[in-house]
Amino acid sequence: MADNGNGSGGAAHGVEIELRNLTKKYPGQAKAAVDDVTMTIPAGEIVALVGPSGCGKTTTMKLINRLIEPTSGEILIGGEDARRRPADILRRHVGYVIQQGGLFPHMSIAENVSLVPKMLKWDKKRTAERVDEMLELVGLDPANYRDRFPRQLSGGQQQRVGVARALAADPPVLLMDEPFGAVDPITRGRLQDELLRLQEELHKTIVFVTHDFDEAVKLGDRIAVLSEGSHIVQYAEPAEILARPANDFVRGFIGEGGAMKLLHVTRIADVDLGAGVTAKATDDAATVHSRLAEAEEPWAVVLDKNSSPVQWASIEDLDGKTGPVSEYGTPITTTISGRADLQAGLEALLGSDTDFVPVTRRRQYIGLVSLNTVQSAIQQLREQAKQAAPASVGEGSA
Amino acid sequence: MTVAPDTEVAAQPSAAVKAKPRRTWYLIGTPLLIVCALVADWLYVRSTHPDANARTTLQTSYMLSKLLEHLELTVVAGVFVLLIAIPLGILLSRKGMRLATPVVLALANIGQGAPAIGIIVLLAVLWKTGFEVAVVALIIYAVLPSLRNTMVGLQQIDPSLKEAGRGIGMSAAAVLFKVELPLAVPVILAGVRTTLVLLIGVAALSSLIGAGGLGEMISTGVQLQRYNVLVTGSVLVACLALFVDWLAGLAERYLRPKGIKA
Ligand SMILES: Nc1ncnc2c1ncn2[C@@H]1O[C@H](COP(=O)(O)OP(=O)(O)O)[C@@H](O)[C@H]1O
Numbered sequence: 001m002a003d004n005g006n007g008s009g010g011a012a013h014g015v016e017i018e019l020r021n022l023t024k025k026y027p028g029q030a031k032a033a034v035d036d037v038t039m040t041i042p043a044g045e046i047v048a049l050v051g052p053s054g055c056g057k058t059t060t061m062k063l064i065n066r067l068i069e070p071t072s073g074e075i076l077i078g079g080e081d082a083r084r085r086p087a088d089i090l091r092r093h094v095g096y097v098i099q100q101g102g103l104f105p106h107m108s109i110a111e112n113v114s115l116v117p118k119m120l121k122w123d124k125k126r127t128a129e130r131v132d133e134m135l136e137l138v139g140l141d142p143a144n145y146r147d148r149f150p151r152q153l154s155g156g157q158q159q160r161v162g163v164a165r166a167l168a169a170d171p172p173v174l175l176m177d178e179p180f181g182a183v184d185p186i187t188r189g190r191l192q193d194e195l196l197r198l199q200e201e202l203h204k205t206i207v208f209v210t211h212d213f214d215e216a217v218k219l220g221d222r223i224a225v226l227s228e229g230s231h232i233v234q235y236a237e238p239a240e241i242l243a244r245p246a247n248d249f250v251r252g253f254i255g256e257g258g259a260m261k262l263l264h265v266t267r268i269a270d271v272d273l274g275a276g277v278t279a280k281a282t283d284d285a286a287t288v289h290s291r292l293a294e295a296e297e298p299w300a301v302v303l304d305k306n307s308s309p310v311q312w313a314s315i316e317d318l319d320g321k322t323g324p325v326s327e328y329g330t331p332i333t334t335t336i337s338g339r340a341d342l343q344a345g346l347e348a349l350l351g352s353d354t355d356f357v358p359v360t361r362r363r364q365y366i367g368l369v370s371l372n373t374v375q376s377a378i379q380q381l382r383e384q385a386k387q388a389a390p391a392s393v394g395e396g397s398a
Numbered sequence: 399m400t401v402a403p404d405t406e407v408a409a410q411p412s413a414a415v416k417a418k419p420r421r422t423w424y425l426i427g428t429p430l431l432i433v434c435a436l437v438a439d440w441l442y443v444r445s446t447h448p449d450a451n452a453r454t455t456l457q458t459s460y461m462l463s464k465l466l467e468h469l470e471l472t473v474v475a476g477v478f479v480l481l482i483a484i485p486l487g488i489l490l491s492r493k494g495m496r497l498a499t500p501v502v503l504a505l506a507n508i509g510q511g512a513p514a515i516g517i518i519v520l521l522a523v524l525w526k527t528g529f530e531v532a533v534v535a536l537i538i539y540a541v542l543p544s545l546r547n548t549m550v551g552l553q554q555i556d557p558s559l560k561e562a563g564r565g566i567g568m569s570a571a572a573v574l575f576k577v578e579l580p581l582a583v584p585v586i587l588a589g590v591r592t593t594l595v596l597l598i599g600v601a602a603l604s605s606l607i608g609a610g611g612l613g614e615m616i617s618t619g620v621q622l623q624r625y626n627v628l629v630t631g632s633v634l635v636a637c638l639a640l641f642v643d644w645l646a647g648l649a650e651r652y653l654r655p656k657g658i659k660a
Pocket residue numbers: 026027029033051052053054055056057058059060
């Protein structure tokens with residue numbers, strides 16, 4: 001148990017991965033599959049490698065855990081040269097998930113998950129506890145699934161077990177090679193959500209290979225768009241890539257509806273919201289009316305004593321009225337959390353009978369979102385991206 | 399299946415198919431058949447009123463000693479076949495040994511392709527007669543199914559599983575022993591079963607070069623024109639083959655790793 005003390009205490013957080021001038025040329029091939037790649041994968045982030053089939057994503061991944069040895073260049077994991085330890089030992093500390101989970105069909109789910117802890121010589125009790133803990137983590141009831149065999153599980157469940165097996169010995173780094181490529185879209189969506197939930201808890205460094213740009217956008221804190229030879233065409237946060245694709249190759253990858261995808265990666269709370277006119281429930285109708293007239297706004301948002309938006313009060317309804325404004329309001333039916341993305345905001349707008357939807361953070365009112373807000377937010381994102389230094393483009397691949 | 403698609407290979411998958419579990423009556427079907435055959439033979443022999451010559455050969459003690467000789471030939475040759483075929487099959491399924499594969503398979507094919515009687519007689523002419531020679535001939539003749547099934551069994555394993563094993567930090571040896579071999583067990587056992595049945599049949603020819611076995615009863619029956627002896631010898635060989643096939647079938651059933659689809 002000497003070299004892995006993290007099983008019982010807090011989980012091991014991610015560490016940085018650094019690729020330096022990494023090159024892999026398969027024997028007998030003219031071009032290098034991975035050609036002089038330099039990139040830094042920040043600790044605790046999900047970096048999605050996305051690129052067309054055959055561009056060298058898998059090769060890059062296998063170079064990191066040394067399933068393949070590089071022709072030249074080096075890899076640092078947590079600042080340590082990956083070659084310092086024997087490859088087998090290194091891999092026990094780097095989680096690896098492949099398509100369909102790669103579960104061994106002749107081993108029970110528990111046996112599959114316990115493989116790495118056993119190799120690390122964890123004692124039986126600790127291993128068994130860990131297996132249950134991991135199954136719970138990925139949403140499978142241990143009592144029900146522990147003793148089953150892989151073929152008795154659905155594709156999505158097998159994939160979960162694959163993740164549980166990779167995380168069992170609490171590695172700081174997780175490599176996932178198109179892990180959700182073989183499951184149906186609904187299950188895939190669920191697995192993606194779950195991975196994000198796990199990551200909020202675990203803060204691993206995750207390298208996630210996919211050829212699906214939307215998946216990269218959804219999961220990646222950063223996306224590296226790769227072309228042949230694993231050349232980094234663009235390496236940046238999803239919003240930036242969407243707002244400002246480096247070139248036509250990236251644009252082609254984003255495909256149709258780039259603006260819609262941009263909505264997906266932007267939180268409502270992060271854009272300039274309309275402040276609107278607000279009123280306390282106890283405010284006098286006449287004062288609110290004059291404030292609306294002054295601001296040239298048709299509606300006021302009435303907040304309760306916890307600052308939650310509860311009512312709309314229209315300037316017409318308040319005309320010539322006195323007394324608490326709450327007596328003239330109509331209830332607010334739709335609000336949206338500032339943590340939701342703009343796409344959800346847009347949907348809320350389309351589904352509501354008002355032109356504005358109040359935005360809340362921890363139930364408290366923070367502003368109004370309207371079609372205008374969404375539109376100007378997208379424009380602004382594009383502007384911001386333009387001003388950002390072009391440093392994100394083609395980092396490293398000389 | 400990356401092995402040359404000759405008739406032998408075409409025959410093999412059916413052996414692999416045999417590995418499927420049969421209905422439960424298989425458990426009692428074969429023993430029942432054996433008992434029936436033996437009883438029928440006994441009734442037949444009794445009806446022929448064997449003379450003194452025939453009776454010497456049909457004594458229980460004599461038949462038992464021939465049966466034991468036959469089993470000894472089969473078991474010794476079988477053990478050697480396994481000792482050769484399984485390690486060789488493993489070796490040939492490793493990376494870097496791909497080139498040697500066709501050569502070895504071609505040799506093994508010749509062994510099985512040649513008439514068994516030819517191998518036995520040829521070896522006896524070139525070398526000597528007796529038990530050892532018979533065993534060597536049997537090995538040459540029966541090594542192919544076990545060898546090929548070991549290779550096929552290992553080669554058919556999804557490469558992504560081996561990679562998953564290495565990917566989570568298992569050593570090459572651990573992947574071989576904990577992943578590849580267990581997954582290949584059903585196919586390997588099907589090959590072993592074919593080998594054993596072949597051995598029982600061909601061991602009947604060993605008597606030609608003085609290595610004993612149930613074949614002696616058959617030759618005696620032919621020489622003395624005592625058909626009851628001839629038939630009894632044949633029935634015993636057939637029953638032994640059925641019995642061994644049955645045992646191997648059970649082994650296939652119970653040694654198949656749980657979790658592998660039958
Ligand atoms: N084991 C190998 N031997 C030779 N060439 C390979 C091998 N694995 C991959 N390649 C080649 O390297 C290139 C990159 O492959 P890969 O990394 O699998 O791409 P991706 O995962 O992006 O689809 C491809 O042209 C592929 O044909």
